[in-house]
Amino acid sequence: MDANTSVPLEKIGVIDLYGTIETPENVVLTFRLAGPGLRLWAYSIDFLVRFLVIALSGIVVMIMSIGLPGIPMGMWLLIWFFMEWGYFAASEGFFRGKTIGKHALSLRVIQDEGYPISFWSALLRNFLRAADFLPFFYCFGFISMMFAGKFLRLGDIxxxxMVIQERRVKLPREPIILEKIQPLDRTDIGSFVPAHRTLVLIEEFLERRFVLTHRRGHEMASILAGILAKKLDFQGQESLVEDYPMAFLARVYVTFHPTMSAEDDDDAAAERAQKPRRKTVVAY
Amino acid sequence: MISKREFRRQRREDWARFTELIRKVDNSSRRKFTAEESSEFSRLFRMVCNDLSIVRSRDWGTGLALYLNDLVTKGHNIFYKSPPSRLHQFLRFVGSEFPRTFRRNFLYFCVAAALFFVPMMITWGVVQRRPELAARILPAAMLDQAEEQYKQAEFKKFGAERAVMGGFYVRNNVGIALRCFAMGILLGTGTVYVLLMNGIVIGAVVGYVVGMGHDEQILSFIVSHGSFELTAIAVAGGGGLILGDAIVHPGARSRIDSLRTRGVEAVQIACGAAVMLMVAAMIEAFWSPAPIPSEYKYAAGGLLWILVILYLSLAGRGGETA
Structure with missing residues (x-):
């Protein structure tokens, strides 16, 4: 479930999690949209925050009202009003599309051209909650999300x-461990050369293998490993393909990848050096 | 052709620096770049955009492309952000932008006002003559309560009660107006319903109380804040009708585009109406129930009506061409 697959997203007939926009720099950016589930969680957190603010200030007001009747109560009604109509608009308008709940779930509201949300848009999308809420608990909003695409409720339209999920921006690690892997013996394989795409696929799979358990990783790798072994007419150990398909894929990768001549280890060094360097960068 | 590893090695310094810059201003519109940082940022931004295109076109895997995609996204978000809002912008909005926007969309206001005031006047007139009809519109308990409230010649004294009512009026009335506006997106039907409904209910209450012979108390009470309050409800209704009309009559645009284009003006109008209603709430809480002779209230009320009309028709006019 990651972006930038080579199949155009329009051609996949499923609910699309990704929105794309084209920037003035002619770059197409992809966004991971936030669906109703995540947004419900964020809403629940915001609801709790608003409720607590109203309730806690209510207690303060009750205490203050003993000495000073009237005015604290009036202020409290204003706070209540603000929590009802202003909380979302103000936090999205002034904190670049984030409320406390959205922040907690790394969601952000942006304009659908990719720009930060403008103040008027924040006001409009949140005033229109009153319409999205109808006839009860965001029914119209939910229906709109299902039919408008991009999970837009009426206020978003x-x-x-649009509401997007933000990822932590992190440079992916190179599969460093590949350095230590021996290429396959040329005498064990035929003349077949795997396509560049296949090698890229293997590389990505190995890059992300840490998200899988060891067993599941081998299970998934065994499909491709089996096919490749057949195409390559692999004559080496059977057990390599059958018991350690991830290792087999890695060796195929090392064998055929043009730049895997294992001359540079400084990528790993840079990786290790990154933390101290970050501190020095902050200084200037 | 440069290899992927080579490429990463050459570019990662810039990416790291770009990330630093983003982190510096992220999540707060208050933090700013220095002049050098700004130009460094825009230079790096273009380079990272370029890197992303390279990675995509060479098919160097989703991991790296995703990383750069997110870097560019963050950069894009910062590069094109609008300047932060300030207080004087609010004052300019109230002082000139809102009345101008209002006048540009005057027809919508007229329709909303008709939908609100005409049923109000009819109900008022009918119920004043035959107060028993009011019970068909509103529950009897509510009517009794309304009559009770205006029966007393003197309103409750200034102080505690009034501040509470001020808060109540803000929450209640602004809530009604904003709901009236928001429901305009349901092809205008919600707005029409809220306007008609409120017009009829207000007309019935006033007609009933006047019909029971408390005309001076209620009229002197509502004349002042009514200027801002009733007008503002129709103004908000006009905003709601813009939303509905944008969908029903999109013109050359698609319906969604039309809604989006005109939504900004609509919400500005609704926001102006909300400000007007807050003014109305303060008048209603602290001036309208003042224990002073009714003549003063009528005089002040008249002035306030003129003020509202002048404000909506003239404010911001001078600078319009500038």
Whole structure:
């Protein structure tokens, strides 16, 4: 479930989690949209925050009202009003599309051209909650999300906004461990050369193998490993393909990848050096 | 052709520096770049955009492309952010932008006002003559309560009670107006319903109380804040009708585009109406129930009506061409 697959997203007939926009720099950016489930969680957190603010200030007001009747109570009603109509608009408008709940779930509201949300859009999309809420608990909003695409509720459609999931921006690690892997013996394989795409696929799989358990990783790798072994007419150990398909894929990768001549180890060194360097960068 | 590893090695310094810059201003519109940082940022931004295109076109895997995609996204978000909002912008909005936007969309206001005031006047007139009809519109308990409230010649004294009511009026009335606006997106039907409904209910209450012979108390009470309050409800209704009309009559645009284009003006109008209603709430809480002779209230009320009309028709006019 990651972006940038080579199949155009329009051609996949499923609910699309990704939105794309084209920037003025002619770069196409992909966004991971936030669906109703995540947004419900964020809403629940915000609801709790608003409820607590109203309840806690209510207690303060009750205490203050003993000495000073009237005014604290009036202020409390204003706070209540603000929590009802202003909380979302103000936090999205002033904190670049984030409320406390959205922040907790790394969601952000942006304009659908990719720009930060404007103040008026924040106001509009949140005033229109009153319509999305109808007839009870965001029914219209949910229906709109299902039919408008991009999970837009009515407020999003009118304000030209969308809610996206933000990822932690992290440079992916190179599969460093490949350095130590021996290429396959040329005498064990035929003349078949795997396509560049296949090698890229293997590389990505190995890059991300840490998200899988060892067993599941081998299980998934065995499909491709089996096919490749057949195509390559692999004559080496059977057990390599059958018991350690991930290792087999790694060796195929090392064998055929043009730049895997194992001359540079400084990528790993840079990786290790990154933490101290970050501190020095902050200084200037 | 440069290899992927070579490429990464050459570019990662820039990516790291770009990340640093992003981190510096992320999540707060208050933090800013220095002049050098700004130009460094825009240079790096273009380079990272370029890197992303290279990675994509050479098919160097989703991991790296995703990383750069997210870097560019963050950069894009910062590069094109609008300047932070300030107080004087709010004052300019109230002082000139809102009345101008209002006048540009005057027809919507007229329709909303008709939907609100005409049923109000009819109900008022009918119920004043035959107060028993009011019970068909509103529950009897509510009518009794309304009559009770205006029966007393003197309103409750200033102080504690009034501040509470001020808060209540803000929450209640602004809530009604914003709901009236928001429901305009349901092809205008919600707005029409809220306007008609409120017009009829207000007309019935006033007609009933006047019909029971408390005309001076209620009229002197509502004349002042009514200027801002009733007008503002129709103004908000006009905003809601813009939303509905944008969908029903999109013109050359698609319906969604039309809604989006006109949504900004609509929400500005609704926001102006909300400000007007807050003013109305303060008048209603602290001036309208003042224990002073009714003549003063009528005089002040008249002035306030003129003020509202002048504000909506003239404010911001001078600078319009500038």
């Amino acid at each position: 009118a304000a030209g906004t």
